[in-house]
Amino acid sequence: xxxVTQSPRNKVAVTGGKVTLSCNQTNNHNNxxxxxxxxxxxxxxxHYSYGAGSTEKGDIPDGYKASxxxxxxxxxxxxxxxxxxxxxxxxxxxxxxxxxxxFFGPGTRLTVL
Amino acid sequence: xxxxxxxxxxxxxxxxxTTILNCSYEDSTFDxxxxxxxxxxxxxxxxxxxxxxxNKKEDGRFxxxxxxxxxxxxxxxxxxxxxxxxxxxxAASVDSGYNKLTFGKGTVLLVSP
Numbered sequence: 001x002x003x004v005t006q007s008p009r010n011k012v013a014v015t016g017g018k019v020t021l022s023c024n025q026t027n028n029h030n031n032x033x034x035x036x037x038x039x040x041x042x043x044x045x046x047h048y049s050y051g052a053g054s055t056e057k058g059d060i061p062d063g064y065k066a067s068x069x070x071x072x073x074x075x076x077x078x079x080x081x082x083x084x085x086x087x088x089x090x091x092x093x094x095x096x097x098x099x100x101x102x103f104f105g106p107g108t109r110l111t112v113l
Numbered sequence: 114x115x116x117x118x119x120x121x122x123x124x125x126x127x128x129x130x131t132t133i134l135n136c137s138y139e140d141s142t143f144d145x146x147x148x149x150x151x152x153x154x155x156x157x158x159x160x161x162x163x164x165x166x167x168n169k170k171e172d173g174r175f176x177x178x179x180x181x182x183x184x185x186x187x188x189x190x191x192x193x194x195x196x197x198x199x200x201x202x203x204a205a206s207v208d209s210g211y212n213k214l215t216f217g218k219g220t221v222l223l224v225s226p
Contacts, residue, residue: 031212042202042218043157050211058213090156096210099145099164104156 003027004105006091012111019078021108023091029103030096032074034058034066036087037107043090049074050096081112116140117205119217127225132190134220136203139184143205147214148177148188151200160201161188193224 003026013019025032033048045058047066055066063085065077074093078085088109092102120135136146147162163170163177163186170177176189190197200221204214 031210033214035216040218043204043214043216045213045215048211048213056211059215094212098210098212099147099162099206100212101147101159101162102212102214104158106156 004091004093004103006089006105006108008108009106010109012113013078013081014113015082017081019081019085019110019112021076021078021089021091021110023074023076023105024072025074025091025093025103025105026072027093027103028071029093030071031094031100031102032068033092033094033102034064034074034076035090035092036060037090038087046076046089083112086110086112116143116215117203117217119201119203119220121220122218123221123223125223125225126193128193128195130193132188132193132197132222132224134188134190134201134203134222136186136188136217137184138186138205140205140207140215141184142207143215145206145212146177146179146186147204147206148175149202149204149216151202151219153199157202190222193222195224195226198222198224 034046035043049068091105094100094102144165149157150160151157203217
């Protein structure tokens with residue numbers, strides 16, 4: 001069974017502070033993704049990775065950095081958090097290759113005050 | 114610019130009716146179209162998908178119809194059940210090992226008993 005976990009599950013941060021969201025997958029998938037979900041916007045891709053050491057910009061990367069130190073772990077970093085980054089963040093993993101299913105983690109609810 | 118559009122934004126049907134959810138896209142390079150379903154408070158999960166080589170894909174009560182010329186898809190749910198109440202996302206990707214998905218904003222479906 002695919003397993004993607006995220007921590008923390010809930011986070012309250014202050015404007016200007018640094019926030020790190022973590023994701024771990026035990027699927028041995030090459031690809032990992034970070035999305036944010038906002039009412040009225042669906043899911044939007046922030047960053048993705050195709051293997052350890054790689055990070056690529058998605059559709060809305062501004063204000064976010066990503067780190068993939070290992071096959072299993074993918075982090076999303078907000079160096080200077082802003083209230084506009086208040087959202088639910090989902091991590092996902094998927095096989096390399098065409099048309100691979102993405103498996104989503106449970107999500108992290110981030111509130112920036 | 115929104116590349117994947119969904120309609121309606123929300124929909125209520127009676128139990129037993131057929132639900133039709135619509136999706137359209139603009140980018141001619143898209144060649145894979147998965148639908149993800151998200152129950153309230155849960156993470157998205159793959160429901161059914163179709164590629165450019167097919168006009169129709171069935172999986173139980175769920176069927177995707179694909180009009181390539183008009184760049185339109187529809188998801189039909191026959192004999193809709195209260196347990197189908199969820200948000201349905203249409204997504205699109207280009208043939209690549211990265212499987213970057215572009216999601217629509219989703220349709221919120223409520224099936225009333």
